[in-house]
Amino acid sequence: MDDDPDFLALTRLTLEKLGPFSIHTCESAHDALAYLALNPVDAIISDYKMLGMDGIELLKTLREQGDETPFIIFTGKEKEEVVVRALENGVDFIIQKTGDPKATFADLLHKIRQAIHQRRLEARIRDHERREADIINFLPDATFAIDTMGVVIAWNRAMEKMTGIPVSDMLGRGDFEYAIPFYGERRPILIDLILRGEDVVAGKYSRIWKEGDKYISEIYIPHLNCGKGAYLWFTASPLYNTEGQITGAIESIRDITGRKWTEEQLKKREEELAAALDASGVGLWDWQIQTGKVECNEYFAEMIGYPLAELAPISIGDWIKLSYQDDLKRFNELINRHFAKQTPIYEDEVRLRHRDGHVVYVLIRGKVVAWDGQGHPLRMTGTVLDMTERKRHQADIEASLQEKETLIKEIHHRVKNNMQVISSLLFLQRKQISDPAIRTLFQESENRVFSIALVHEKLYRSKDLSNVDIQDHFQTMGDYLLSTFGTESGR
Structure with missing residues:
Protein backbone atom coordinates (compact mmCIF):
# COMPACT_ATOMS: atom_id res chain seq x y z
CA MET A 1 0.00 0.00 0.00
CA ASP A 2 1.27 3.40 -0.97
CA ASP A 3 -0.43 6.60 -2.05
CA ASP A 4 2.28 7.12 -4.71
CA PRO A 5 1.11 5.17 -7.79
CA ASP A 6 4.53 5.28 -9.48
CA PHE A 7 6.42 3.94 -6.46
CA LEU A 8 3.66 1.36 -5.95
CA ALA A 9 4.13 0.10 -9.51
CA LEU A 10 7.92 0.02 -9.14
CA THR A 11 7.72 -1.93 -5.91
CA ARG A 12 5.33 -4.44 -7.45
CA LEU A 13 7.51 -5.08 -10.51
CA THR A 14 10.66 -5.42 -8.42
CA LEU A 15 9.18 -7.88 -5.90
CA GLU A 16 7.51 -10.01 -8.57
CA LYS A 17 10.85 -10.20 -10.39
CA LEU A 18 12.84 -11.06 -7.25
CA GLY A 19 10.07 -13.18 -5.70
CA PRO A 20 8.40 -15.14 -6.99
CA PHE A 21 5.47 -13.33 -5.40
CA SER A 22 1.92 -12.51 -6.45
CA ILE A 23 1.42 -8.86 -5.55
CA HIS A 24 -1.86 -6.97 -5.06
CA THR A 25 -1.61 -3.20 -4.63
CA CYS A 26 -3.86 -0.65 -2.93
CA GLU A 27 -3.48 3.14 -2.86
CA SER A 28 -5.19 3.64 0.53
CA ALA A 29 -5.64 1.89 3.86
CA HIS A 30 -9.42 1.78 3.38
CA ASP A 31 -9.01 -0.05 0.05
CA ALA A 32 -6.61 -2.45 1.78
CA LEU A 33 -9.10 -3.22 4.58
CA ALA A 34 -11.82 -3.94 2.03
CA TYR A 35 -9.54 -6.28 0.09
CA LEU A 36 -8.21 -8.06 3.18
CA ALA A 37 -11.73 -8.70 4.44
CA LEU A 38 -12.23 -11.06 1.48
CA ASN A 39 -8.73 -12.22 0.56
CA PRO A 40 -6.13 -13.77 2.87
CA VAL A 41 -2.51 -12.79 2.17
CA ASP A 42 0.91 -13.94 3.40
CA ALA A 43 2.29 -10.46 4.17
CA ILE A 44 1.30 -6.77 4.16
CA ILE A 45 3.71 -4.00 3.08
CA SER A 46 2.54 -0.48 3.85
CA ASP A 47 3.84 3.07 3.64
CA TYR A 48 3.57 5.05 6.86
CA LYS A 49 2.33 8.36 5.54
CA MET A 50 -0.92 7.94 3.60
CA LEU A 51 -4.05 10.03 3.22
CA GLY A 52 -7.00 9.21 5.46
CA MET A 53 -5.32 6.47 7.58
CA ASP A 54 -1.59 6.07 8.05
CA GLY A 55 0.25 2.74 8.13
CA ILE A 56 0.34 2.44 11.93
CA GLU A 57 -3.41 3.10 12.20
CA LEU A 58 -3.98 0.38 9.61
CA LEU A 59 -1.72 -1.97 11.57
CA LYS A 60 -3.57 -1.20 14.82
CA THR A 61 -6.96 -1.82 13.16
CA LEU A 62 -5.85 -5.20 11.80
CA ARG A 63 -4.40 -6.34 15.10
CA GLU A 64 -7.58 -5.30 16.93
CA GLN A 65 -9.52 -7.47 14.46
CA GLY A 66 -7.29 -10.40 15.36
CA ASP A 67 -5.38 -10.37 12.09
CA GLU A 68 -1.80 -11.52 12.76
CA THR A 69 -0.59 -11.32 9.14
CA PRO A 70 3.08 -10.20 8.96
CA PHE A 71 3.13 -6.40 8.63
CA ILE A 72 6.12 -4.45 7.25
CA ILE A 73 6.24 -0.63 7.14
CA PHE A 74 8.20 0.47 4.06
CA THR A 75 8.68 4.21 4.47
CA GLY A 76 11.08 7.11 4.39
CA LYS A 77 13.14 8.13 7.34
CA GLU A 78 10.80 8.61 10.29
CA LYS A 79 11.15 9.95 13.78
CA GLU A 80 11.94 7.62 16.65
CA GLU A 81 8.46 8.05 18.14
CA VAL A 82 6.95 6.63 14.93
CA VAL A 83 9.15 3.57 15.22
CA VAL A 84 8.12 3.11 18.86
CA ARG A 85 4.41 3.38 17.97
CA ALA A 86 4.83 0.83 15.22
CA LEU A 87 6.58 -1.63 17.51
CA GLU A 88 3.96 -1.13 20.21
CA ASN A 89 1.22 -2.07 17.75
CA GLY A 90 2.93 -5.24 16.58
CA VAL A 91 4.83 -4.34 13.43
CA ASP A 92 7.22 -7.04 12.24
CA PHE A 93 9.79 -4.85 10.47
CA ILE A 94 10.35 -1.17 9.52
CA ILE A 95 12.42 -0.58 6.36
CA GLN A 96 13.48 2.84 5.11
CA LYS A 97 13.20 3.67 1.42
CA THR A 98 16.32 5.85 1.47
CA GLY A 99 19.68 4.60 0.26
CA ASP A 100 20.69 2.25 -2.54
CA PRO A 101 17.45 0.98 -4.17
CA LYS A 102 19.01 -2.40 -4.99
CA ALA A 103 20.10 -2.95 -1.39
CA THR A 104 16.81 -1.60 -0.07
CA PHE A 105 14.67 -3.98 -2.14
CA ALA A 106 16.99 -6.88 -1.31
CA ASP A 107 16.51 -6.10 2.38
CA LEU A 108 12.73 -5.83 1.86
CA LEU A 109 12.67 -9.19 0.08
CA HIS A 110 14.65 -10.78 2.91
CA LYS A 111 12.38 -9.29 5.58
CA ILE A 112 9.24 -10.45 3.74
CA ARG A 113 10.50 -14.00 3.58
CA GLN A 114 11.69 -13.87 7.18
CA ALA A 115 8.34 -12.53 8.43
CA ILE A 116 6.33 -15.11 6.47
CA HIS A 117 8.56 -17.94 7.69
CA GLN A 118 8.35 -16.73 11.28
CA ARG A 119 4.56 -16.42 11.16
CA ARG A 120 4.15 -19.88 9.63
CA LEU A 121 6.48 -21.30 12.25
CA GLU A 122 4.45 -19.62 14.98
CA ALA A 123 1.26 -20.99 13.42
CA ARG A 124 2.71 -24.50 13.39
CA ILE A 125 3.79 -24.11 17.00
CA ARG A 126 0.32 -22.89 17.98
CA ASP A 127 -1.25 -25.76 16.07
CA HIS A 128 1.07 -28.22 17.77
CA GLU A 129 0.32 -26.72 21.17
CA ARG A 130 -3.39 -26.84 20.41
CA ARG A 131 -3.17 -30.51 19.46
CA GLU A 132 -1.20 -31.21 22.62
CA ALA A 133 -3.79 -29.34 24.66
CA ASP A 134 -6.57 -31.33 22.98
CA ILE A 135 -4.77 -34.59 23.71
CA ILE A 136 -4.25 -33.62 27.35
CA ASN A 137 -7.82 -32.37 27.62
CA PHE A 138 -9.29 -35.66 26.46
CA LEU A 139 -7.03 -37.92 28.53
CA PRO A 140 -9.18 -40.09 30.84
CA ASP A 141 -6.87 -39.42 33.80
CA ALA A 142 -6.84 -36.09 35.59
CA THR A 143 -3.81 -34.32 34.10
CA PHE A 144 -2.10 -30.96 34.41
CA ALA A 145 1.18 -29.44 33.23
CA ILE A 146 3.48 -26.67 34.38
CA ASP A 147 6.32 -24.75 32.76
CA THR A 148 9.82 -24.44 34.19
CA MET A 149 8.65 -21.59 36.42
CA GLY A 150 5.97 -23.77 38.01
CA VAL A 151 3.11 -21.97 36.26
CA VAL A 152 0.12 -24.09 35.22
CA ILE A 153 -0.12 -24.35 31.42
CA ALA A 154 -2.66 -27.19 31.14
CA TRP A 155 -5.55 -28.38 33.34
CA ASN A 156 -7.75 -30.95 31.63
CA ARG A 157 -11.43 -31.77 32.00
CA ALA A 158 -10.80 -34.82 34.17
CA MET A 159 -8.82 -32.57 36.53
CA GLU A 160 -11.71 -30.10 36.61
CA LYS A 161 -14.05 -32.96 37.53
CA MET A 162 -11.75 -34.38 40.20
CA THR A 163 -10.98 -31.05 41.92
CA GLY A 164 -14.05 -28.99 41.06
CA ILE A 165 -11.76 -26.18 39.89
CA PRO A 166 -12.34 -24.92 36.31
CA VAL A 167 -9.43 -24.49 33.94
CA SER A 168 -9.99 -20.72 33.83
CA ASP A 169 -9.25 -20.47 37.56
CA MET A 170 -6.03 -22.48 37.36
CA LEU A 171 -4.25 -21.58 34.11
CA GLY A 172 -1.40 -19.16 34.71
CA ARG A 173 -1.29 -19.84 38.45
CA GLY A 174 2.02 -20.65 40.15
CA ASP A 175 3.43 -20.82 43.66
CA PHE A 176 2.21 -24.44 44.11
CA GLU A 177 -1.44 -23.41 43.60
CA TYR A 178 -2.07 -26.82 41.98
CA ALA A 179 -1.32 -28.61 45.27
CA ILE A 180 -4.13 -26.97 47.24
CA PRO A 181 -7.05 -29.10 45.90
CA PHE A 182 -5.26 -32.27 47.02
CA TYR A 183 -3.32 -31.30 50.14
CA GLY A 184 -5.09 -28.18 51.35
CA GLU A 185 -1.89 -26.14 51.24
CA ARG A 186 0.77 -24.83 48.89
CA ARG A 187 3.53 -27.43 48.86
CA PRO A 188 5.78 -29.24 46.40
CA ILE A 189 4.21 -32.36 44.91
CA LEU A 190 5.42 -35.12 42.62
CA ILE A 191 5.54 -32.92 39.50
CA ASP A 192 8.00 -30.59 41.24
CA LEU A 193 10.46 -33.45 41.58
CA ILE A 194 11.01 -33.20 37.80
CA LEU A 195 12.03 -29.54 37.91
CA ARG A 196 13.41 -29.08 41.42
CA GLY A 197 15.00 -32.41 42.34
CA GLU A 198 14.23 -35.13 44.86
CA ASP A 199 15.09 -33.08 47.95
CA VAL A 200 12.10 -30.80 47.46
CA VAL A 201 9.59 -33.65 47.93
CA ALA A 202 11.58 -35.65 50.49
CA GLY A 203 9.24 -36.98 53.16
CA LYS A 204 6.12 -35.95 51.25
CA TYR A 205 5.44 -39.46 49.92
CA SER A 206 5.87 -42.81 51.64
CA ARG A 207 7.26 -44.35 48.46
CA ILE A 208 8.37 -43.03 45.06
CA TRP A 209 9.70 -45.23 42.29
CA LYS A 210 11.13 -44.39 38.88
CA GLU A 211 10.57 -45.85 35.43
CA GLY A 212 12.84 -44.19 32.88
CA ASP A 213 12.32 -40.45 33.29
CA LYS A 214 8.89 -40.97 34.88
CA TYR A 215 8.24 -40.83 38.63
CA ILE A 216 5.38 -42.79 40.20
CA SER A 217 3.80 -42.71 43.64
CA GLU A 218 0.64 -43.67 45.46
CA ILE A 219 -0.99 -41.92 48.41
CA TYR A 220 -4.21 -41.89 50.42
CA ILE A 221 -5.88 -38.48 50.82
CA PRO A 222 -8.59 -38.58 53.52
CA HIS A 223 -10.54 -35.40 52.68
CA LEU A 224 -11.34 -36.30 49.05
CA ASN A 225 -14.68 -37.80 47.95
CA CYS A 226 -16.63 -35.68 50.44
CA GLY A 227 -14.53 -36.87 53.36
CA LYS A 228 -14.68 -40.56 52.44
CA GLY A 229 -11.06 -40.48 51.32
CA ALA A 230 -9.43 -41.66 48.12
CA TYR A 231 -6.37 -43.59 47.01
CA LEU A 232 -4.60 -41.73 44.20
CA TRP A 233 -1.97 -42.95 41.74
CA PHE A 234 0.44 -40.23 40.54
CA THR A 235 2.78 -40.23 37.54
CA ALA A 236 4.99 -37.26 36.65
CA SER A 237 7.15 -36.85 33.54
CA PRO A 238 9.24 -34.05 32.00
CA LEU A 239 8.18 -32.12 28.90
CA TYR A 240 10.84 -31.61 26.21
CA ASN A 241 11.28 -29.24 23.29
CA THR A 242 12.65 -30.26 19.89
CA GLU A 243 16.22 -29.80 21.16
CA GLY A 244 15.61 -32.23 24.01
CA GLN A 245 15.59 -29.53 26.67
CA ILE A 246 13.12 -29.75 29.56
CA THR A 247 10.45 -27.10 29.12
CA GLY A 248 8.12 -28.16 31.90
CA ALA A 249 6.51 -31.19 33.50
CA ILE A 250 3.22 -33.07 33.33
CA GLU A 251 1.44 -35.07 36.01
CA SER A 252 -1.46 -37.49 35.73
CA ILE A 253 -3.59 -38.52 38.68
CA ARG A 254 -5.82 -41.58 38.78
CA ASP A 255 -8.36 -42.42 41.46
CA ILE A 256 -7.63 -46.07 42.31
CA THR A 257 -9.91 -46.29 45.34
CA GLY A 258 -12.05 -48.96 43.68
CA ARG A 259 -9.00 -50.97 42.72
CA LYS A 260 -7.53 -50.68 46.20
CA TRP A 261 -10.80 -51.84 47.75
CA THR A 262 -10.81 -54.82 45.39
CA GLU A 263 -7.18 -55.57 46.22
CA GLU A 264 -7.91 -55.41 49.94
CA GLN A 265 -10.90 -57.72 49.56
CA LEU A 266 -8.80 -60.08 47.44
CA LYS A 267 -6.00 -59.98 49.98
CA LYS A 268 -8.47 -60.70 52.77
CA ARG A 269 -9.89 -63.67 50.87
CA GLU A 270 -6.41 -64.92 50.06
CA GLU A 271 -5.53 -64.75 53.75
CA GLU A 272 -8.73 -66.62 54.62
CA LEU A 273 -7.99 -69.20 51.93
CA ALA A 274 -4.40 -69.52 53.11
CA ALA A 275 -5.63 -70.06 56.68
CA ALA A 276 -8.09 -72.70 55.48
CA LEU A 277 -5.37 -74.41 53.45
CA ASP A 278 -3.00 -74.25 56.41
CA ALA A 279 -5.64 -75.93 58.54
CA SER A 280 -6.26 -78.60 55.90
CA MET A 387 -2.87 -89.97 50.72
CA THR A 388 -0.16 -92.08 52.40
CA GLU A 389 -1.95 -92.52 55.74
CA ARG A 390 -5.25 -93.13 53.99
CA LYS A 391 -3.55 -95.75 51.82
CA ARG A 392 -2.09 -97.40 54.92
CA HIS A 393 -5.47 -97.43 56.65
CA GLN A 394 -7.10 -98.80 53.51
CA ALA A 395 -4.52 -101.58 53.33
CA ASP A 396 -5.10 -102.39 57.02
CA ILE A 397 -8.86 -102.48 56.47
CA GLU A 398 -8.51 -104.72 53.43
CA ALA A 399 -6.21 -107.08 55.36
CA SER A 400 -8.67 -107.13 58.26
CA LEU A 401 -11.56 -107.82 55.90
CA GLN A 402 -9.60 -110.65 54.32
CA GLU A 403 -9.00 -112.20 57.75
CA LYS A 404 -12.66 -111.84 58.68
CA GLU A 405 -13.77 -113.32 55.37
CA THR A 406 -11.54 -116.34 55.96
CA LEU A 407 -12.93 -116.70 59.49
CA ILE A 408 -16.53 -116.41 58.26
CA LYS A 409 -15.91 -119.08 55.63
CA GLU A 410 -14.49 -121.38 58.28
CA ILE A 411 -17.44 -120.74 60.62
CA HIS A 412 -19.88 -121.30 57.79
CA HIS A 413 -18.20 -124.55 56.88
CA ARG A 414 -18.26 -125.79 60.49
CA VAL A 415 -21.88 -124.74 61.10
CA LYS A 416 -22.98 -126.35 57.86
CA ASN A 417 -21.19 -129.59 58.76
CA ASN A 418 -22.63 -129.64 62.27
CA MET A 419 -26.14 -129.04 60.96
CA GLN A 420 -25.66 -131.87 58.51
CA VAL A 421 -24.46 -134.18 61.28
CA ILE A 422 -27.43 -133.31 63.51
CA SER A 423 -29.89 -133.73 60.64
CA SER A 424 -28.36 -137.10 59.72
CA LEU A 425 -28.49 -138.37 63.31
CA LEU A 426 -32.15 -137.36 63.63
CA PHE A 427 -32.92 -139.04 60.31
CA LEU A 428 -31.22 -142.31 61.35
CA GLN A 429 -32.92 -142.28 64.73
CA ARG A 430 -36.31 -141.61 63.13
CA LYS A 431 -35.92 -144.61 60.83
CA GLN A 432 -35.53 -146.94 63.86
CA ILE A 433 -38.72 -145.75 65.60
CA SER A 434 -42.02 -147.48 64.83
CA ASP A 435 -44.32 -145.27 66.93
CA PRO A 436 -45.90 -142.73 64.46
CA ALA A 437 -46.27 -139.98 67.09
CA ILE A 438 -42.62 -140.15 68.09
CA ARG A 439 -41.57 -140.41 64.45
CA THR A 440 -43.50 -137.19 63.80
CA LEU A 441 -41.66 -135.42 66.63
CA PHE A 442 -38.30 -136.46 65.18
CA GLN A 443 -39.43 -135.31 61.73
CA GLU A 444 -40.36 -131.90 63.10
CA SER A 445 -36.97 -131.63 64.82
CA GLU A 446 -35.29 -132.59 61.58
CA ASN A 447 -37.31 -129.90 59.76
CA ARG A 448 -36.29 -127.27 62.29
CA VAL A 449 -32.62 -128.15 61.85
CA PHE A 450 -33.04 -127.88 58.07
CA SER A 451 -34.76 -124.51 58.45
CA ILE A 452 -31.89 -123.21 60.59
CA ALA A 453 -29.34 -124.49 58.09
CA LEU A 454 -31.28 -122.91 55.24
CA VAL A 455 -31.40 -119.51 56.98
CA HIS A 456 -27.68 -119.74 57.71
CA GLU A 457 -26.91 -120.51 54.06
CA LYS A 458 -29.12 -117.70 52.80
CA LEU A 459 -27.45 -115.16 55.09
CA TYR A 460 -23.98 -116.34 54.08
CA ARG A 461 -24.73 -116.11 50.37
CA SER A 462 -26.50 -112.72 50.56
CA LYS A 463 -24.49 -109.74 49.28
CA ASP A 464 -26.78 -107.30 51.11
CA LEU A 465 -27.98 -108.36 54.57
CA SER A 466 -30.52 -105.53 54.58
CA ASN A 467 -32.30 -107.09 51.61
CA VAL A 468 -32.71 -110.89 51.93
CA ASP A 469 -35.02 -112.73 49.50
CA ILE A 470 -37.60 -114.22 51.95
CA GLN A 471 -39.81 -115.50 49.13
CA ASP A 472 -37.02 -117.68 47.82
CA HIS A 473 -36.40 -118.92 51.36
CA PHE A 474 -40.07 -119.91 51.82
CA GLN A 475 -40.16 -121.58 48.40
CA THR A 476 -37.14 -123.73 49.21
CA MET A 477 -38.48 -124.58 52.66
CA GLY A 478 -41.90 -125.47 51.22
CA ASP A 479 -40.41 -127.74 48.59
CA TYR A 480 -38.43 -129.52 51.28
CA LEU A 481 -41.48 -130.04 53.53
CA LEU A 482 -43.63 -131.29 50.66
CA SER A 483 -40.90 -133.66 49.67
CA THR A 484 -40.46 -134.89 53.22
CA PHE A 485 -44.12 -135.38 54.13
CA GLY A 486 -44.96 -136.71 50.68
CA THR A 487 -42.35 -139.46 51.05
CA GLU A 488 -43.45 -140.19 54.57
CA SER A 489 -47.11 -140.68 53.61
CA GLY A 490 -46.25 -142.73 50.57
CA ARG A 491 -47.57 -140.12 48.12
Missing part, protein backbone atom coordinates in the same frame (compact mmCIF):
# COMPACT_ATOMS: atom_id res chain seq x y z
CA GLY A 281 -2.60 -79.34 55.25
CA VAL A 282 -3.05 -79.22 51.48
CA GLY A 283 -0.05 -78.64 49.24
CA LEU A 284 -0.28 -76.00 46.51
CA TRP A 285 1.55 -75.79 43.19
CA ASP A 286 1.69 -73.30 40.32
CA TRP A 287 3.19 -74.39 37.00
CA GLN A 288 4.37 -71.91 34.33
CA ILE A 289 3.97 -74.34 31.46
CA GLN A 290 6.03 -72.51 28.82
CA THR A 291 9.09 -72.14 31.08
CA GLY A 292 8.60 -75.31 33.12
CA LYS A 293 8.95 -73.39 36.39
CA VAL A 294 6.92 -74.78 39.30
CA GLU A 295 6.23 -72.94 42.55
CA CYS A 296 4.89 -74.83 45.56
CA ASN A 297 4.04 -74.11 49.18
CA GLU A 298 5.64 -75.39 52.35
CA TYR A 299 3.14 -78.22 52.83
CA PHE A 300 4.05 -79.80 49.51
CA ALA A 301 7.75 -79.60 50.36
CA GLU A 302 7.10 -81.19 53.77
CA MET A 303 5.19 -84.07 52.15
CA ILE A 304 8.35 -85.25 50.43
CA GLY A 305 10.70 -84.38 53.27
CA TYR A 306 12.27 -81.11 52.12
CA PRO A 307 12.37 -77.60 53.57
CA LEU A 308 10.76 -75.21 51.09
CA ALA A 309 13.93 -73.12 50.81
CA GLU A 310 15.91 -76.19 49.77
CA LEU A 311 13.35 -77.46 47.28
CA ALA A 312 12.65 -74.14 45.52
CA PRO A 313 13.02 -73.28 42.75
CA ILE A 314 11.73 -76.46 41.16
CA SER A 315 11.11 -77.29 37.51
CA ILE A 316 8.71 -79.74 35.92
CA GLY A 317 11.78 -81.88 35.23
CA ASP A 318 12.52 -82.04 38.96
CA TRP A 319 8.88 -82.95 39.58
CA ILE A 320 9.18 -85.84 37.11
CA LYS A 321 12.34 -87.05 38.87
CA LEU A 322 10.38 -87.20 42.13
CA SER A 323 7.75 -89.39 40.45
CA TYR A 324 7.80 -93.11 39.67
CA GLN A 325 8.35 -94.16 36.08
CA ASP A 326 5.26 -96.39 36.07
CA ASP A 327 3.05 -93.36 36.82
CA LEU A 328 4.44 -91.08 34.09
CA LYS A 329 2.61 -92.69 31.16
CA ARG A 330 -0.75 -92.16 32.90
CA PHE A 331 0.33 -88.64 33.88
CA ASN A 332 1.11 -87.74 30.25
CA GLU A 333 -2.19 -89.17 29.02
CA LEU A 334 -4.29 -87.33 31.61
CA ILE A 335 -2.42 -84.02 31.34
CA ASN A 336 -2.61 -84.04 27.52
CA ARG A 337 -6.35 -84.72 27.68
CA HIS A 338 -6.75 -81.70 29.96
CA PHE A 339 -4.54 -79.55 27.70
CA ALA A 340 -6.82 -80.57 24.81
CA LYS A 341 -9.81 -79.39 26.93
CA GLN A 342 -11.28 -82.89 26.98
CA THR A 343 -11.49 -82.85 30.78
CA PRO A 344 -12.43 -79.94 33.07
CA ILE A 345 -9.59 -80.72 35.49
CA TYR A 346 -6.52 -82.90 35.74
CA GLU A 347 -6.79 -85.45 38.55
CA ASP A 348 -4.56 -88.42 39.32
CA GLU A 349 -3.24 -90.45 42.22
CA VAL A 350 0.52 -90.86 41.93
CA ARG A 351 3.53 -91.89 43.95
CA LEU A 352 6.35 -89.53 44.87
CA ARG A 353 9.77 -90.29 46.30
CA HIS A 354 10.28 -89.06 49.85
CA ARG A 355 13.69 -87.70 50.71
CA ASP A 356 14.35 -90.69 53.01
CA GLY A 357 13.37 -93.15 50.28
CA HIS A 358 9.84 -94.28 51.15
CA VAL A 359 6.82 -93.87 48.89
CA VAL A 360 4.44 -90.96 49.36
CA TYR A 361 1.00 -91.48 47.82
CA VAL A 362 -0.60 -88.19 46.75
CA LEU A 363 -3.79 -87.09 45.02
CA ILE A 364 -2.99 -84.30 42.54
CA ARG A 365 -5.66 -82.03 41.15
CA GLY A 366 -5.08 -79.09 38.83
CA LYS A 367 -6.54 -76.85 36.16
CA VAL A 368 -5.16 -74.61 33.42
CA VAL A 369 -5.97 -71.02 34.39
CA ALA A 370 -4.31 -69.15 31.50
CA TRP A 371 -4.21 -69.80 27.74
CA ASP A 372 -2.54 -67.92 24.89
CA GLY A 373 -4.30 -66.62 21.78
CA GLN A 374 -3.75 -69.92 19.96
CA GLY A 375 -5.32 -71.98 22.74
CA HIS A 376 -2.03 -73.25 24.18
CA PRO A 377 -1.86 -73.62 27.98
CA LEU A 378 0.29 -71.04 29.75
CA ARG A 379 -0.29 -71.58 33.45
CA MET A 380 -1.72 -74.36 35.58
CA THR A 381 -2.37 -74.40 39.30
CA GLY A 382 -3.67 -77.00 41.71
CA THR A 383 -3.42 -78.94 44.97
CA VAL A 384 -1.59 -81.98 46.35
CA LEU A 385 -3.22 -84.09 49.06
CA ASP A 386 -1.11 -86.60 51.00
